[in-house]
Amino acid sequence: MKKSQSIIILLLVFIYANVGFAQTYFPPKNTWESRTPESMGVNATTLSEAVAYAEANEYSGSKDSRVASLIGFRSEPFHEILGPMRERGGPAGVILKGGYIIAQWGDVDRVDMTHSVTKSYLSTTAGLAIDKGLIRNVMDKAGDYVWDGTFDGEHNSKVTWHTLLNQSSAWSGELFGLQDWADRPPRSGGLDDWRFKKPVEPGTVMEYNDVRVNVLAYSLLHVWRKPLPQVLKEHIMDPIGASTTWRWYGYDNSWVNVDGVKMQSVTGGGHSGGGVFISAMDHARFGLLFLNDGNWNGKQLISKEWVEKVQVSSEANQSYGYLWWLNKGRRKWKDVEDESIYYAAGFGGNFIVVDKKNDLVIVTRWLEPNKIGEMVKRVRAAM
Template structure:
């Protein structure tokens, strides 16, 4: 790689730090204050400063900031949650993503003509239009439309599952709840045993739910974790561990000599989906070239405040970046890929 250009990319990331308040409790209260009865029920931690790691051909070629600092990662958590579903397929706890969730989770969450149609794929692609409330949060209260009354939104006609993409953290938490019912053990334990320990991640990461998201699993009260930090909680993790997770996906689910998650799953997560080809199984894709000038095979985890894990198969590249200006990801990745020098 061209050292001068690589240094320029690092300086670009540092000088384009996200302006989100370092007091993240204040930041999310401000971001979601339109939502009716909005509350923070999970842990929140003030953020650090710009940090990142660039891995090329399996080597760390650049890093900046405090890469050991544990920070909230918000919706990057969704890509870890997606991985729990992939592991469930690998271990035959789930037969098919197109199976109806009601056949696995037989409680009132999936009762009714609409909700009983919902499949695992619908939850993973955020196209279920599930209707209901979970842990005192209702689907209609998450990112309500800016026009029209709440009552109108609450009573709207429901959309056929699988036909329309709609970003909704209550429904993501429903996926976490449903996977907990399948695994019958805390999802952080599954992640630790199956992924984080084998990739030699640190012991500093934590995955939280809410103070009211405890459920009875075979007589043991177990916390159902959240898929992000919208209401607090989610994954708190350092940049090095994020980079290791990204490298696992760049290597098609294989770490050293051990296949931790099937290559078929890794390929599936970034295909894009019928309702939104820029969104796969809780990973964002570049299939629609929304990041122009970059590979269509590039995909990434994306969290509030400018948290990213970028996997670029074409260039054998992983970038884990914290607190980047959210409008600058494409420009940063172009600077990094421009620094790559082909072998002569």
């Protein structure tokens, strides 16, 4: 090889490593560096239009979360508020590229309910349990770990961690006074039709059901033998530099005895109250961790294998993984063809979107839920 060719190759390597493909920025605690869109190769005008779209399409439900929940879930028999709730703020969000803030709007430090985005945090505590060997295999039966009767009987004994995590467990019973059949009942048929319907075989049908998700949280509490908010704080939120303002609640009656200590079993959503209360900026740190395959500034906080597993379509629903939504199947966003995108989603238009191909994290709060696809399309158009 000629000397001139060698010099050219070395220059290309240097440019590749130091200019066009710089390492991801990981913000220290209590600070976060912003970059102009132009400096990150992003069209500032188009990005501003995407932000304006999010601001102009605020969730139409009441700002009183109790009212919004009671109206939104009015079809559920016996629905009531059992845990903490709070009035929400206005539209807010942040967009990261390469870890840097390239856009933000609204009060990004305000702590708000995040409803079913909580499920993706719950999934993370399950992944940590797998990583640490507390659960040997997601295909194990949950009843092999939780033997207090929760998984007794011919039907519930078939439930695995895998089916709990992809919401196809069809677990049948009552937890903390809530019946599984009363959560999100079908639109047709009477009360008795819902109540006495025979459960489907575990693993065959995905049903969005908070009671069954709460069974997962309850089961993970028994595996960890300490409160899940503490698990999340120690292993994830503190290492990524999250604030001290986030909280994770259960119901007023979801206290259980573990090793003689009273602990609260947290909820995986908020439509009866509880769940994760958090700021947009803490959401963004969590999203950045997943964008980087569970690695934070050189430290693997949760295995890359787990981050990959949450993105695998379940047998019962192509659009759903392990408590994360996938841009596939019937939930695929119009004109957003990238099926590698995955996201956490919650009632009222709360989203954490992970776009690996564009090195993006998009956090948007209180966006009209059916506008998220268009919002993401507009952000990607600015790349």
